[in-house]
Every structure is written in C-alpha cells, then in structure tokens.
Amino acid sequence: xxxxxxxxATLIIILLSPMATANVVFPLLTADDLNGRSLNxxxxxxxxxxxxxxxxxxxxxxxxxxxVERLGLRENEGPxxxxxxxxxxxxxxxxxxxxxxxxxxxxxLGMRARTITIYSSRSAFNLALGIAxxxxxxxxxxxxxxxxxxxxxxxxxxxxxxxxxxxxx
Numbered sequence: 001x002x003x004x005x006x007x008x009a010t011l012i013i014i015l016l017s018p019m020a021t022a023n024v025v026f027p028l029l030t031a032d033d034l035n036g037r038s039l040n041x042x043x044x045x046x047x048x049x050x051x052x053x054x055x056x057x058x059x060x061x062x063x064x065x066x067x068v069e070r071l072g073l074r075e076n077e078g079p080x081x082x083x084x085x086x087x088x089x090x091x092x093x094x095x096x097x098x099x100x101x102x103x104x105x106x107x108x109l110g111m112r113a114r115t116i117t118i119y120s121s122r123s124a125f126n127l128a129l130g131i132a133x134x135x136x137x138x139x140x141x142x143x144x145x146x147x148x149x150x151x152x153x154x155x156x157x158x159x160x161x162x163x164x165x166x167x168x169x
Contacts, residue, residue, distance in 0.1 A: 024148040027128035034112035042146045047080020049143045054084045056134035063137045070156045075110040083115045088122040141167050
C-alpha cells in the first residue's frame, strides 16, 4: 500500500511541476522573395515580431488565406507578416518554374515581397522548429533574432488567434 501511495505522489509531482521545454529558434536561412530580393532569415523579416505563415503544399493556400483574413492582415499596413512556402531542396531544380508560377498568381509587388520561398531541406527546417510533418500549416511569431514566441498548428480558430495575440511580446 505504501508503495502505491509513493508512486501516486510521484506522479502527481511530475504532472504538476512545470515541464522543461527547449526554446524554439527560427533556423538561419537565405531565401528570395518573389520580387527576387535575397533575404537572410530571420534577420530580414519585416517586423519585431513578424507573423510567419508556413505552408508546404499548394492546396494549403486556403488555410493561409483564412488566417490572413481572420487576422485582418493587409499588404501595406498593420502587423508585419510573411508567407513562407516551404517547397524543399528537390524543387530547387525547378525554381524558376515554381517562382514564375507563384508570381503569375500574385501580381502585387507588395504581396510578392511578403512571399519568401524556402528551397532548403524541409526536414531540417521542420526539425529546427519542432514541426512534425507537412500535412498542416503553421503560424509562427518570430523576432529578427530568431526567437519564436508562438508556433501554432493548423487552420484558424478563435482560440488560436487568441494564442497568437497573447504571444506578442
């Protein structure tokens, strides 16, 4: 009986104590926006902090657009934000084709400046941020020094919007 009580007490202490978590840091990357401007990320993100919308597949764009609309993000005003399509290293061979295709769908120079395509290893990118898989989008709040204040998975909900707002430093 004493051993069961001791095990139970130990479990309660473990569950109630704050869990140690590693600080997530945005990986250092060099990438181009759709206007062809070379950027060093995260240092060249436009704000302190910047809302970073991360997608892996073309069919995830409606989820990105829903976040943009729900947050009221605008091209030339309001909070700093960027879209990061993470297409991977393999797509680098087709980079001009991929970029040209994205540019044809985004005619505004301001919106092109907010779209920064990542042609590096998707696995390494995900590992650095603690992201598992590419089935869902992520929204991060990132400082130029790489500090990630929030990393939110999936489609927009009111709870997720509140979590993002609460993470602003």
